[in-house]
Amino acid sequence: MKARVRPIDEQQQSALFGTTFAEWMQDAARAFDHWLASRGVSDSSAKIYGSMWRKWLRWTAERKLTMTAWEAHHIGEFLDDSDLHKRHRYRYARLIERVFHHLATLRPGMHNPASVAVQQKLAEGENAPTTFLDPNERTAIEAYLANVPPLPRSVAVSAEQWRASRDLALLALFYGAGVKVSQAKALKRKALSASGLAITVPQKMGPRVVQTPVEVLEVARPAMGAWLQMLARAGVPGEWLFPTASDGRAMHAASMFRRVTAQLEALAIADKARLSPQTLRNTYAANRFDRGDTPEEVGSALGLIDEASPFRLHRSYEEWKDGMVPVVDRSEAEDLA
Secondary structure, eight states, X not given: OOOOOOOHHHHHHHTTTTSXXXXXXXXXXXXXXXXXXXXXXXXXXXXXXXXXXHHHHHHXXXXXXXXXXXXXXXXXXXXXHHTOOHHXXXXXXXXXXXXXXXXXXXXXXXXXXXXXXXXXXXTTGGGSOOOOOOHHHHHHHHHHHHOOOOOOSSSOOOHHHHHHHHHHHXXXXXXXXXXXXXXXXXXXXXXXXXXXXXXXXXXXXXXXXXXXXXXOOGGGHHHHHHHHHHHHHHTOOSSBSSBSSTTOOBOOHHHHHHHHHHXXXXXXXXXXXXXXXXXXXXXXXXXXXXXXXXXXXXXXXXXXXXXXXXXXXXXXXXXXXXXXXXXXXHHHHHHHO
């Protein structure tokens, strides 16, 4: 059955509201509905888009975020909190992006947080294209992580010193514990065990958020331990494991993404398309598969909700490894995989 399209006169009448930026600020839900009507969107599509938009508005309202305060990392956090499949994550990001394209016509020069979120791959989530780092790339990262600067001898610690220590610990966390950016942002200092063997990570298991101890691979422990010592030496206040500045404020997800990718780009170990926290998370799983951990064990560590997800990830990794082998005889390749 073909969806009914609003008559043009109804569209024109409906579009009277929302033609100014002030009206969007006054009632973003109503302005959105009238914007859809002015575009001739069918009733069935308008219902879906309206539900998506209101879900996003509720999330921002709970955090007292006005439209002008929306940033890319907020969109990433919303998508993580909503536990959406990749294609749905992109639909939300693209919908918000299209709204801001329209708002830019009402308020020239306005930034588009959704475009930034897409560029920074915050809309990808766990269902992003499955990529891994190859053995040579892992060796390069592990050599980099092993080069932990000693603590300064003087009591005073410069901002440059503690930020370098923090950024190295961030890279170690994503590579050596497989956390997501949204999880890293929420970590408190007490989350890292005194031994450095495990870190307690908030994981969304269906409607519940649970605190799960996740094994920290040995290669990551020195950098993370040094960062805790640096925090204490620098006297940074607060509870956050990764503060953005010496005043102790929590680091933004987008900043974490930039800091980690900048280090990876400096290492020049792979093409930029694969240099992201998500690739490091996948590689954490790969390292555990390589040592013999089961898909169930890896899925539990990653906090994967769908029971089939760790098995798909394991199969993707096996296929990825198979693609690295110069296959002449298929049976031989299967033996090597």
